[in-house]
Amino acid sequence: MAGSILGNRVLRKEDPKFLTTGGVYVDDLNNEPLLVGALHATFVRSTVAHANILSIDISEALESPGVVAVYTAEDLGLEPVAATFNPTAKRTLLATGKVRYVGEPVAVVLTQLANQGEDAAEKVIIDYDMLDVLVDIEQAMTSTTLIYEECGSNVVFDSTALGMPDNTGDAMFADCEVVVKGRFVNQRVAPCPLEVRGSAAAWDKDGRLIQWLSTQHAQGARDAIQKSNGIELDQLRVITPDVGGGFGAKIGAYPEEMLLGVIAKKAGKPVRWTETRSESMTALGHGRAQIQYVTIGGTKAGKVTAYQMHVLQDSGAWVDIGAILAPFMTRPMASGVYDIPKIEIRTTSVATNTTPVVAYRGAGRPEATAAVERAMDMFAAEIGKDPAEVRRMNLIPKFLEPHSTAIGQTYDVGDYEESLNRVLAASDYTKLRAEQAARRASGSVKQLGIGVSVYVEITAGNSPGESAKIEITQDGRAVVYTGTSPHGQGHVTSWAMIASDTTGIPMDKIDVVWGDTDLVPKGGGTMGSRSLQQGGVAVHVAAGELVEQARKHAARLLEANEEDVIFDKAAAAFHVAGTPAVAKSWADLSIALAQDGGLVQETDYVSQGATFPFGAHVSVVEVDTETGQVKMLRHVACDDAGKVLNPLLLEGQIHGGIAQGAAQALLEEVRYDTDGNPITSNLADYAFISAAELPSFEVIHMETPTPRNPLGAKGIGESGTIGSTPAVQSAVVDALAHLGVRHIDMPTTPQRVWEEIRKHTAKGNS
């Protein structure tokens, strides 16, 4: 696009603020008039994983310094609410009857100062009658102890109940020459946004609830908050201040957030709430948490002909979105980039006495990719072939028309082999293999591992579209209203680029507004890598329509025919052909229309279907065979997100994605003891990755535009995570492949790696 700003490395408009005065997060709203005199809420949380509540004694807490009130479910008149995805399961937003996980809110303490709350919360005495604790998914599946008695089972969601076919077992592999089975744990991880959850609620003088919320989706949260407060939609305004990360875990509204208005009403004062990191580690939803039983079969020559998986999805102690990711995201993407004629996937979601599982960067697709990529590696190892070659043999060939897979998913466009070729070339794969062979031959303590992954994922699948509004102010600025909700992605820059590209208004005269339900009543938020391909496209369409609308007004003002009015983008003005000196600027038009509602264009962009970003990653690690220590040496990624709007922002998404994926492969895991006590509830115990553990990433570009939207853009927010996790994990396994090691579950901790080495050698056994 000659002369277009699109495709350029435009620096982020939002950065000067973040790097100087800093963001304004919920906890920073100290100058908000409606919050003057606000009380501070601290939730009293269950300290046990599964127990009947015998009594709650708040008397001592009421005496604690600064305490204004202590409320239980009874005080707030809370009724049980049904889980969206399994209405049989019911809970109250503050626990009644029983508690189901450590961290579940049971009561709330209101104090004058924020730091008085924890002292007071400690003094709420809850008498528990302990129940058997179910932490392990497979144990929970068969246990007679039920987490939701009314469900009659701890299985809260099963793909067969949705009418999806059950697996037929080994019969499916009867004609395979080679069959390999695996049990893979895709472990539970914590999203760990740097800004924990926070909210503030105030009822204004008109009886409207104004609630500030750290969220990825104000409009969705508004709907949940409306219900819990029992008010009409127009009695509620949700405002999103700056948000310090979400990663999927801040999509929905949590009990604390749904209750803050109720609490404020009862107290007759505004209420503020910010959780601590320790709370966040147990009360913000977790991600992943699958056990995958996988069978892969095919020919000795390397053609995979059958693939079967039973996914056991840990739902945690509620039936939240985590329970449905397995059937609706993992299952349809299970065969990924491979042309596998026979496939069967069953998913079973199980309640346990752990933190509820929600969406986390990739949400179901990284799990699908990890399973099939590990299976491919094991299959390749079984037939003694190079894992990259076996992949190549099985890839769906390049297609530019929709392609349907055996499981019934239809992909837009794909050229998987090209992405594989690019990463293999960029990583100098042949040379890496030679170096690996040399190290093996020399018996070096430091062995080299090379991991390959090829993936395709689905973005914006369940999202109908997005709206955008552009308003031209009388000084010629453009204000873009978007239903997406940036929290690190850079929409202020991207949407300004898009609007500027069509309207000619310079980027520094374009403002972007989001996350305030009064200003942007409709919106799908930012999640599932949907923003550019829907929200950005909506801005693009709106901008085009705005120019056409403006052309009409200009024609009228210039007393010319519409066809004769030229839009000069460079000058950002309209003139009659041949007389550029007499032009109407955006400001002129806005002023002229001031009495008629101004110059505004609103668009509802209707999605033309999901897009399917794809790519390939090569990861190189060094394993210290004496200690089991893994060091990442290189990571080469080729992620095809379609047409690229801003390579700088694209790379930022890829870098963050690779880091989070590598973190899951190497370090991170939420763990509980057998009593359901979390043992990773701070960032010292939970091995959050840092830059020091990561190499400099090598990002290879590739652009296969999707035909499904006018910008040709697919999602990029999650790709890095999806491609990197199995590449890093497989690299660790590969370093030890010569010893006979075929699989190591994530995280590949030094101890796990050492144990594998020891199992396969006498030497590691000192």
Add this chain to the structure above:
Amino acid sequence: MIPAQFDLKRASSAAEAIALIGEYGDEAKLLAGGHSLIPLMKLRLAQPAMLIDIGRISDLSYIKDAGDHIAIGALTRHMDVEKSSIVLQHVPLLAHATSHVGDAQVRHRGTIGGSLAHADSASDLPATTLALGATYVVQGPHGQREIAATDFYKGFLESALAPDEMLVEIRVPKTTGGWSFQKFNRRAQDWAIVGVAAWRNGNASGVALVNMGSTPILATSVSAALASGASIAEASELAAAEAEPQSDSNASSEYRTHLAKVLVRRALEESTR
């Protein structure tokens, strides 16, 4: 994550701090850099009612060449130890080990005295000063006494310090010859899963282990074996002879034992080079 309520008094000298401990007794805790105590308070594993802030006692922040040893004031920050030319010249092992403590922010706040008094076997400096044969000078209401590092560590977060005493100076003998610090952890700023501080000069050596028991462990069997002519490989097999490694979420006791042997061997190889 929010500490229980407490009061704070600031001491301007060791004597004043000791008097304040006398006054508040069990309820009081000394606060130096706060980088071990405050995290414990935030997790409510410690709930002192009174903190006595000794962080500003500037005359306890020094590094001196004292002939056969160097003397370090208890309130000296890690960063000052790490960068000190005296330490780098005469006890490079200590400077190097100190550079492995947490991150730069931690090292600008944390003090050597706080690290040793805290007596955490997972910390780097207790084992390092133990390997180096250091002596700690402590002061109480009746004056000062010296405690050898070998006599100081009594149990998990337990030391020979009396409740009314404070650590004022660390004396570390000058070393010559080779040395090594091996820290095995998962992330750059983590505590060691196992660590080894070692020096060697001919037949003489000092080897101590981080996080291999409830106290820092002096691996005397290793040094004895080396002194009687054992090879490094043979000696390092004895690495865990004095240890009682615990199992925790990072490592089993068996894995720790294995790591100790590998790391002691590597440390001795590096010290002998």
